[in-house]
Each structure stands twice: as structure tokens, then as C-alpha cells.
Amino acid sequence: MYILVTGSTSGRFRVQELDSAGAATGLDRRLTTPEFLALVRERDHDVVRWVWADTARIYPVVLRGNARVARCHDLRLCHVILRNSALTGGSVLANAPASRWDAPTAAAAEPAAAGATLFEMDLGAAEYDGVGHDGAGALPDDALAEFQAQLMAIRTCSDPGRLRLLLAAESVGALIAAEMQFAGLPWRSAIHDSLLTAELGPRVAAGSRPARLEELAARIRADLGDPSVNPDSPPELLKALNRAGLGVASTRAWELEKLDHPVIEPLLRYKKLSRLLAANGWYWMESWIINDRFHPEYLPGGVVTGRWATRGGGALQLPKQIRGAVVADPGWSFVVADAAQLEPRILAALSADTAMAAAGRGTDLYAGIVASGVVETRAHAKVAMLGAMYGATSGESGRLLPRLARAYPRALALTETAARAGERGDVVSTRLGRSSPRPGSGWQDDQARASEAGATTADERRARSQARDWGRFTRNFIVQGSAAEWALCWMAEIRKGLTALSAPAEDTGAAVQGRTTRGEFEVAPHLVFFLHDEVIVHTPAALADDVARIVTEAAGAAGRLLFGDFPVDFPLTCVVVDSYADAK
DNA sequence: CCGGGAGGCGCG
DNA sequence: AAAGCGCGCCTCCCGG
Incomplete structure (x- = not known):
């Protein structure tokens, strides 16, 4: 059962019920925002999947109304996957001319604009899909046609099960992204300020250097004998370094570290501190921290590999x-979990390399490689x-590769095959069917030129x-992209477990008019951060152990979703802490 | 004055 | 100029 939701600039929602084949059942209503929210509360308990153009646009309206949905189908994100996937290459959808569904996603509203809080801002619910203008100039309402084309592309592809899982995972990822942006990561401005002051000295006006940086700049000038160098x-x-007799080709920290000269120590400290000030200083804090919460805008599918x-x-x-x-928060804790050596484990499972999977069973994978006698140290195992x-x-990595290839031929053959495909300009695909882009026309032209009769050695x-x-x-794409799929499944399973944990706390009504509330994010455990292979759950302290169990079990479930019975472990480091700094 | 590239560095 | 992938974003600097 699907419910297709399209929006309008006049704050009305069109809601159409579709059967499991995506055909309209005739139930087709126009609802105001409160009516729509009431429908969400009423119907989300069924086995319903909400279908809409863009979760990032519409779901904040639902969240601000103190409601949530369990499942959705994000037409924009799924369109991109289906257009590019090798599994659906023969579909009508993939071969149609580009449409508005191929347009890049619009930038969302500025987060910290002019005193508005996140919860007062218009997050773009209106006109999120450009339909519903009741007058002339309205764009065609093609969301239903697009959804039906997507269902057709899935149904007729060679392996629908994998793509269905991928699209469900991508879509629930979009829900989670919106929920995490809405809830925010707890962030103590007072602590941030004292960390900055301890490192840099007291806060100064924008544009001038804090005391520590000013002192270091003076030392650098003195040590280089150049009173004006910036x-x-x-x-x-x-130039100043070269004049002082230091033969470096760049000013990168890793290169400076190799030198022995009095200026190096203050210079490296200067670089570190000026980076802190520029990237995460007071200006950043004022721009991004609202009421002790950091609300980053996550972009699911924002990286070609499927990473966010x-x-x-x-x-x-x-x-x-x-x-x-x-x-x-007081009385709350963080559960911080991070998948240990995720990408090599993904590679072992992708290639069904039982020897590599066995090396990681119940232990650090790199330690397992050492224990198997493949290389001498953990550092060698990792770099290889x-x-x-x-x-x-x-380099060292290149020298160690043959030993890895001897011990794990299947895994290494998979990466080599992916690399050869890319070198030919072919497409490769992840476990669930996300495909790599084709190289650009410049690349193709250069390859063609090199094989022509008059090609020079420079061309070749x-x-x-x-x-x-x-x-x-392409070699990296299959591993990074499949790892991103594992992470989506992991988070989806975590979210499901957390929902079940706090299920009795059924809320009763809409947010009070004019009040800002984070709804159940104020009372129940919820995801607050995600970083490729790591999550943070903010939870009442009394539930932290339950949450840790959910997070751990979700990792196993994600592995089974992707790789069935293949015997590969996905162990986590999972800790309960008050501060993220204590996580590792 | 503005936009974009380069250099640089943070994360996985 | 990082051996070897994927990003975002800061400042500086140059060309239009």
C-alpha cells in the first residue's frame, strides 16, 4: 500500500492512495497541513509506504507537526539510482530524456538566518515539487507517472530484490537525515568557547588574531628573519622558508615535519591553531549552534558512491x-558506535573470500591477518x-600487496577486476546495484586520441x-559504495529498534501553536550523528544499555541483509559516554 | 568587485 | 608532491 503525497504552494497537500502495483485506487484528496498531519498519524500504523518527491523538503513539515513516518519512497533519490544502475539499463526510465527529476537538488534554507530558530524556519514544504499552483503556469503533476516508471524499472530488472532493498535503504536514510537535522547534535557552546580560549587565548574581533596566534606569528617572523611574512x-x-635555507617545495605540514629548524615547531602549531580558528572557531559556533544543538544539513546520496x-x-x-x-543532556548519555575495519570486511564478503572473512572473525581484522602469518605487523596489514x-x-603498500594477493586471492581479484573495468571505461556496481558513473567526454576523447594512428607518446x-x-x-567505488549500503541498513535497523524500544510513548496531538518543540526527540532515544561507519545515539541514561544492544544487533542484521549467510562478522566498538571526546 | 582555482587540512 | 579512494570548506590570489 502506497500513499502518494504531492505538495502545493498554497499549503495544501494532495494525497492519493495507490495499490501495491502503484495504480491509483481513486482515493484522492486535498488536505490542509493539519489534516495531512492527522492522516500521517492515523495511517502510518498500517503497512504504508509514503511516496513523495523529496524527503528533505516535505518531512520537516511532518517532524515539526510532532509526527514521524516509518517508511517512505523518495522519488528524487530513487530516480538517480535507477537512472544510473546497470541493473535497470534497459528500462524506459533509464532511456528517457533527462527531466526535472534529473535536476540537482535545490539548496535548502539558510540555517541560522536572521534570528530565526530552526523550528520557526520555513524548511520549504511549500512548492517542494513545484506542483499544485491552482492557476496558470503550474508544472505538470508527474509524480505518479514517475513512481510508476520506477516500479516498472524495478520489476523488469535482473535482480529486483537487491534494488528494492537499496531503494528502501536510501529512502529510510533520507528520513533519518531529516530527523537528525531536526533533533540536532547536543553541543555545549560554553564548553566549545572554553576549549577555544584555552587553545587560542580570549576571543577577539573577527579579522584579528587571538593572542596565541599573534605570539606564534611573531616567533615565526623572528625565526625566519623576515619581519613581514604572513x-x-x-x-x-x-619564499621565506626558501630564503632561510629550507629546501621545501610546499608548505604542507607533512613536508615541514621532516625538517630540522627552529621555525618548524611554532609554524606547525600556528597552522594547527589557525585551522581550528578558521574552521571551528567562534564564528562557526555562532553560525551553526542554536540552543546548544548543531543542526547540519545531511545530503543522502550526496557522494557518487552512495555515501552521504x-x-x-x-x-x-x-x-x-x-x-x-x-x-x-543531564540525565542522558551517548551511545557511540563505530564499525571496526568496515571496508575490508565488506570486501571479504563481496568477494566471498572465506579466508579473509575468517581472519576477521571475533577479532580485529588486521590482527587476524597478522595471526595468519601474511604480514608481520598490524600496521603492515592495514596499509596493505x-x-x-x-x-x-x-611504496610500502605496493610492496606488501603480493603477499596479500597470495593469502586472499578472491578478494584481490575482485578489486583488480573492478580496476580493469574502470580502465576500459566500463561501469561497476555495488552489492545492491548502485552503479558508477561513466567517465566524462574528455576522458573518452583522450582514450580515442591515444589509439589513433598519429598519437604521440605524450598522448599515450x-x-x-x-x-x-x-x-x-572504480576499484574503490564497489567497496566504498557497498560499505555505504551496509551503513544505511545498519542505521535503518537501529532506527527500527529504537522505535520499538519507545513505542508505548504514543503522542496525542500537534505541537502547540507558536511553541517550538522537538517532540519525541525530547523524551526518547534517537540518532543524532552519522559519519560513514559511525553513529551516535542520544538516549536517556537508563536506556543506554538497551540502546547499545540494539546498535550491536543491528550491525549483524545489516550484514545478513547484504550478504545473507556468508560468514562475515561486523563487530563494533560501542561505548556509553557523556562526551563524544571520551569515545576513542 | 566577484568567481573560481590552488593550496591546504579536517574527516572516513 | 603523498604512495592510494571519497568528500567540504577555509584563505589566498589571480583573472575577468
Whole structure:
């Protein structure tokens, strides 16, 4: 049973009931926002999947109305997958000309605009799919046709089960992303401020240097014998370093670390601190922290591999330096969990390499590789595995690869096959059927030119280099993308478990007019952060152990969803803490 | 004045 | 110029 929801600029929703084949049943109503919210509460208990154009646009309306949905089908996200998947390459959908469903997603509203709080902002419910203008100029209401085309593409593909799981996972990911943005990550501005003050000195006006940075800049100038050099300017700094007799080609920290000179220590500290100030300083805090919550905008499917991206606030790059500001509410705790060596385990399962899977059973996978006698140290095991998944050719990683290939031929053959496909310009696909993009026309042109009669050695070298670049991309795509699918399934299972844990707390009505509320996010355990292979759940402290069990069991369930009975473990490091800084 | 590329660094 | 993938976002700097 599907319920198709389309929106309108006049705050009315069109709601059409569809049967399990996606055909209209005739139930077709126009509802106001309160009526729509009432319908959501009434019908979400059934086996209903809500179908809509864009979760990021419509679901905040539901959340602000203190309601939630269990399942949805996000037409925009699913369209992208089905258009690109090799599994649906012959479908009508994939071969139709580009439409508005192929347009990039519009930027959402500014988060911290002019004193508005997140809960007062218009998150774009109106006109989220551009339909429903009651006058001239309305765009065609093609959401139903699009949904039916998607169902057809799934039904007629070679492996519908995998794609159905992928689309369900992608869509529930969109729900979770909206819920996490809505709930926010607990963030203590006072602690953040004192961390900054301890590192940088007292806060100063924007545009001037805090005391610690000013002192370090003075030392750098003195040590370089250059009273005017600006340490924020790489070209100036590079010249000054060279004048001081330091033969570096860049000012990167990893290169400076190799040098022995008095200026290096203050310079590296300057770089570290100026980065903290620029990326996560007071200005960042004022822009992104509202009422002790960080509300990043997550973008499910924002990376071609299926990983999420974020927009604004740099939520996926929170430096370890400031994680001490992430503190649970009084009486609450965080359950912080992180999948151990996720990508190599995904590779073992993808390739059905039982030896590699066995090396990770009940233990650190890299330690297991050492115990199997493949390499001598854990560091070697790790760098060799990363090299296999990223396509290392030289250095220590390159030297260790043959030993890995001897011990785990199936796993290494899979990555090699993916790389060769990319080098030819072919498409590769993840476990559940997300396919890599084709290389651009420039790439194709360069390959073609290199095989023509008049090709120069420079043409050939260039084409070969680009082919290898693309091969490294496709090599990594299957692993990173399949790991992203595991993570989506993991989060979906966590969300399901958390819902069951707090099921009795059925709420009764809409938010009080004019009041801001986070609804059940104020009383029940909920996801507040996700970072590729890591989640944070904010929970009443009394439920933390239950939550930890749910999170752990969800990892096993995700593995079974992707890989059935294949004997691969997905162990977690899972801790209950008050502060994110204590997680590892 | 603005936009975009480069350099650089944070995260997985 | 990071060996080897994927991102976002800061400042500086240059060209239009």
C-alpha cells in the first residue's frame, strides 16, 4: 500500500492512495497541513509506504507537526539510482530524456538566518515539487507517472530484490537525515568557547588574531628573519622558508615535519591553531549552534558512491580537538558506535573470500591477518589492505600487496577486476546495484586520441594515466559504495529498534501553536550523528544499555541483509559516554 | 568587485 | 608532491 503525497504552494497537500502495483485506487484528496498531519498519524500504523518527491523538503513539515513516518519512497533519490544502475539499463526510465527529476537538488534554507530558530524556519514544504499552483503556469503533476516508471524499472530488472532493498535503504536514510537535522547534535557552546580560549587565548574581533596566534606569528617572523611574512599566505611563507635555507617545495605540514629548524615547531602549531580558528572557531559556533544543538544539513546520496555528504557546517569533518563540546543532556548519555575495519570486511564478503572473512572473525581484522602469518605487523596489514582497496602501486603498500594477493586471492581479484573495468571505461556496481558513473567526454576523447594512428607518446602516456586514475576510482567505488549500503541498513535497523524500544510513548496531538518543540526527540532515544561507519545515539541514561544492544544487533542484521549467510562478522566498538571526546 | 582555482587540512 | 579512494570548506590570489 502506497500513499502518494504531492505538495502545493498554497499549503495544501494532495494525497492519493495507490495499490501495491502503484495504480491509483481513486482515493484522492486535498488536505490542509493539519489534516495531512492527522492522516500521517492515523495511517502510518498500517503497512504504508509514503511516496513523495523529496524527503528533505516535505518531512520537516511532518517532524515539526510532532509526527514521524516509518517508511517512505523518495522519488528524487530513487530516480538517480535507477537512472544510473546497470541493473535497470534497459528500462524506459533509464532511456528517457533527462527531466526535472534529473535536476540537482535545490539548496535548502539558510540555517541560522536572521534570528530565526530552526523550528520557526520555513524548511520549504511549500512548492517542494513545484506542483499544485491552482492557476496558470503550474508544472505538470508527474509524480505518479514517475513512481510508476520506477516500479516498472524495478520489476523488469535482473535482480529486483537487491534494488528494492537499496531503494528502501536510501529512502529510510533520507528520513533519518531529516530527523537528525531536526533533533540536532547536543553541543555545549560554553564548553566549545572554553576549549577555544584555552587553545587560542580570549576571543577577539573577527579579522584579528587571538593572542596565541599573534605570539606564534611573531616567533615565526623572528625565526625566519623576515619581519613581514604572513604565515597565512602559502606563497609568502614558501619564499621565506626558501630564503632561510629550507629546501621545501610546499608548505604542507607533512613536508615541514621532516625538517630540522627552529621555525618548524611554532609554524606547525600556528597552522594547527589557525585551522581550528578558521574552521571551528567562534564564528562557526555562532553560525551553526542554536540552543546548544548543531543542526547540519545531511545530503543522502550526496557522494557518487552512495555515501552521504553535508552542506554547511562541515559536519563530517568535526576535528577531534573540539569533540569535547559534544556532551549529552543531564540525565542522558551517548551511545557511540563505530564499525571496526568496515571496508575490508565488506570486501571479504563481496568477494566471498572465506579466508579473509575468517581472519576477521571475533577479532580485529588486521590482527587476524597478522595471526595468519601474511604480514608481520598490524600496521603492515592495514596499509596493505588500504592499498588493495585504493589501488596503491608503490611504496610500502605496493610492496606488501603480493603477499596479500597470495593469502586472499578472491578478494584481490575482485578489486583488480573492478580496476580493469574502470580502465576500459566500463561501469561497476555495488552489492545492491548502485552503479558508477561513466567517465566524462574528455576522458573518452583522450582514450580515442591515444589509439589513433598519429598519437604521440605524450598522448599515450596521458591516456594511460587517466585510465589508471579511473580504474582506481572504480576499484574503490564497489567497496566504498557497498560499505555505504551496509551503513544505511545498519542505521535503518537501529532506527527500527529504537522505535520499538519507545513505542508505548504514543503522542496525542500537534505541537502547540507558536511553541517550538522537538517532540519525541525530547523524551526518547534517537540518532543524532552519522559519519560513514559511525553513529551516535542520544538516549536517556537508563536506556543506554538497551540502546547499545540494539546498535550491536543491528550491525549483524545489516550484514545478513547484504550478504545473507556468508560468514562475515561486523563487530563494533560501542561505548556509553557523556562526551563524544571520551569515545576513542 | 566577484568567481573560481590552488593550496591546504579536517574527516572516513 | 603523498604512495592510494571519497568528500567540504577555509584563505589566498589571480583573472575577468
